Amino acid sequence: MxxxxxxxxxxxxxxxLLATGxxxxxxxxxxxxxxxxxxxxxxxxxxxxxxxxxxxxxxxxxxxxxxxxxxxxxxxxxxxxxxxxxxxxxxxxxxxxxxxxxxxxxxxxxxxxxxxxxxxxxxxxxxxxxxGYAMAAETATYVADRIDGAGNVVMFVFEAFPPVQVRGVVADAVFGNFPDITILDHVTPDVSDGGIADSRAKMEAILAANPEPGSVKAVWAAWDQPALGALQAIEAAGRGGEGIVITGIDANPQAREAIAAGGNFEASVAQDxxxxxxxxxxxxxxxxxxxxxxxxxxxxxxxxxxxxxxxx
Known part of the structure; x- marks a missing residue:
């Protein structure tokens, strides 16, 4: 050669070799x-x-x-x-x-x-x-302050998912520091369809069982979908004027719209x-x-x- x-x-x-490289x-x-x-x-x-x-x-x-x-x-x-x-x-x-x-x-x-x-x-x-610890504490203290530390509160929780489960534990601890606040119910909604529809149905049942004005002072929700469902139930029952305070967590667009409207849904926490x-x-x-x-x-x-x- x-x-x-x-x-x-x-x-x-x-x-x-170069091509292979x-x-x-x-x-x-x-x-x-x-x-x-x-x-x-x-x-x-x-x-x-x-x-x-x-x-x-x-x-x-x-x-x-x-x-x-x-x-x-x-x-x-x-x-x-x-x-x-x-x-x-x-x-x-x-x-x-x-x-x-x-x-x-x-x-x-x-x-x-x-x-x-x-x-x-x-x-x-x-x-x-x-x-989640900070978010839950912030919304729970918001509720406690708004209802002057007294009254029945409905909590929407979801223990199957750790980030949400933590929120419920912290909110319970906050409310536990107010002797005149009573947790009326801990509700775990079905989230298979997003959570709004079942939360509304469960809130409707709670309102029916507590028909007197003032018998429900607030709804604390561990995320926005239950808060929105509760809002729908309260409005459909004609009880929006009772001043029932609703809080959520996530501040998704639908929740922001409801909060901006100035009704019962008063606060949420925006996650980034x-x-x-x-x-x-x-x-x-x-x-x-x-x-x-x-x-x-x-x-x-x-x-x-x-x-x-x-x-x-």
Whole structure:
């Protein structure tokens, strides 16, 4: 083989290696991310999933959003499916203690799982959320102040989801500091259709059982859908003029509209859903870059919403 031929052969070999290197780099850069939730019908979940997707657009990620439509148990099999597909990271929006088997399979496979308003758990890298303790305390004290520390309060809670369960515990503690406040009922609505319809039905039953004006002083809801359902029930029963105070948490658009109207629904707490989604995406990027995340929970700031700022 001549010197010229050897040079050409070497050049071709080098080009092939270079092309292979570019191909390998592209393959590494394309990261597969799965976002799994049973709560996509909830406005809050929709907002931060959309924010996560928006933040991911600037990255070389293939994001797969999986909705199990209220089926919490199905989240386990979906996580296992993603483990089989060898995704690079999984983001969940569900009580981690209810999907331990799935989380363990991800850990065994070396796939990081990040919570997005899920709940703290040793099997998660971290959980990005709002400070539920602070939000619940803020709305519960708002209620206590508005009713002068006395009267019957209806609470809408949801113990199956840690971020919401915490809110109920804190609100109970706040109300417990007022000896003249009585918790008339702890209501857990059916959330399969979003929660408004069943909350309205349950509130209608409570109002029927307590027909005297002033027999219900306030409704504290751990999120906005029950608050909206309670508002509908109170208005339909012709009891809007009794001054029943309603508070929620999330400050979704429908809640803001109701608060701005100046009726019974007086306050909610705005979570920064875009901030939660964007922060979750940032954490995923940091994890993929092999950064150690030391915080078990990362809190995104919130804001109390009343009639004075509901339209902002």
């Amino acid at each position: 001549t010197r010229h031929a050897r040079a050409i052969r070497a050049l071709l070999a080098g080009t092939a 570019f191909s390998a780099t592209a393959a590494v850069a394309q990261s597969k991310i799965a976002v799994i939730t049973p709560y996509l019908s909830q406005p809050g979940t929709q907002f931060y999933v959309e924010a996560f997707e928006a933040a991911a657009e600037g990255k070389d990620w293939d994001v797969n959003v999986i909705d199990t439509a209220g089926d919490v148990a199905a989240v386990i099999s979906r996580i296992e499916d993603m483990v089989t597909q060898n995704v690079d990271a999984i983001v969940i929006n569900v009580d981690p203690t209810q999907v331990t088997a799935g989380l363990q399979s991800a850990k065994d496979a070396g796939i990081p799982v990040i919570g997005m308003d899920a709940g703290a758990d040793p099997l998660l890298v971290t959980n990005i959320t709002s400070n 859903f875009k901030g939660i989604g964007a922060t979750a995406a940032d954490v995923v990027a940091r994890v993929l870059a092999a950064e150690e995340i030391k915080q078990g929970s990362i809190y995104v700031p919130t804001q109390l919403i009343t009639a004075s700022n509901a339209a902002e």
